[in-house]
Amino acid sequence: MMTLLMITAEKRLENGPPSVLRNLRASGRIPAVVYGLNAESLSVHVDDKELTRVARTGRSEMFKLKVEGMKDLSVIIKDFQKKSGKWNHVDFLQISESVPLRIAISIDYQGIAAGSKFGGVVQTLVTELEVEGLPAELPSIIEIDISHLEIGDKLVATDVKLPKGITLVPTTEELLLALVAAPRVALEGEEVEVEPEAINK
Known part of the structure; x- marks a missing residue:
């Protein structure tokens, strides 16, 4: 106990x-x-x-x-x-110790996304996750490892491993938590053009 x-x-x-x-x-x-x-x-x-x-x-x-x-x-x-x-x-x-409690718990994103080493931009979109469980089993914070994310990868709520006895609130199951976007230039297909005058200077 x-x-x-x-x-x-x-x-x-x-x-x-x-x-x-x-x-x-x-x-x-x-x-x-x-x-x-x-x-x-x-x-x-x-x-x-x-x-x-x-x-x-x-x-x-x-x-x-x-x-x-x-x-x-x-x-x-x-x-x-x-x-x-x-x-x-x-x-x-x-609260009642025997009645499940629905509450939003802060997220702690841990690690450096693999895709960031190749210019990917990490975007964390959510800072809390709504879950349900008995009060004594609720964690103080939800730790999420993002080190495996490559460019183009996304992390949704159902990807998160929660402590035993803790479940996601159904409306949050497909919630997008984080993603690693491609570098802006590559993502938008932009090309950098050099003016002829700049070459001759």
């Missing part, structure tokens, strides 16, 4: 004055809201350092949110806002 990270959260007033939120952030606490599972939203605040530690693992990875007086909540980071590089606000999504 995998070991889950945990964040301790404290409840806060949902509609407090702006000065309260400023004071929270100044003291290293980040305002947050918990949504999901047909429950009323819950306003909390969490420790900046704990949040950073969890966020490094990826937005799709499940962790536990410990709130005083409540059963531990299974959550993921649904959304967040930063200001000047610092946490400003976070939305947590409460």
Whole structure:
């Protein structure tokens, strides 16, 4: 059984004055809201350092949110806002560990395409891939090796090897992720002409 990270959260007033939120952030606490599972939203605040530690693992990875007086909540980071590089606000999504979750996960393209060594231009068209699986099995990132791509090759979503238990959302199966285009001149059939005057100079 995998070991889950945990964040301790404290409840806060949902509609407090702006000065309260400023004071929270100044003291290293980040305002947050918990949504999901047909429950009323819950306003909390969490420790900046704990949040950073969890966020490094990826937005799709499940962790536990410990709130005083409540059963531990299974959550993921649904959304967040930063200001000047610092946490400003976070939305947590409460999920069920036994119910598959549909979510977009960031793609990490790895390697240097073989075709680029012969002038091919690598184009990565998609930065996220929508998949479905149990929360505990979702990866933090999807690594895709493009080193085998030659000029003219294309990579679609169904070419990607996903972790066990993770499947593509049907609407994304034929999604074009990356390609290696021929050099522009060769692709367009352009020819470079040299003016006679240039030869005589």
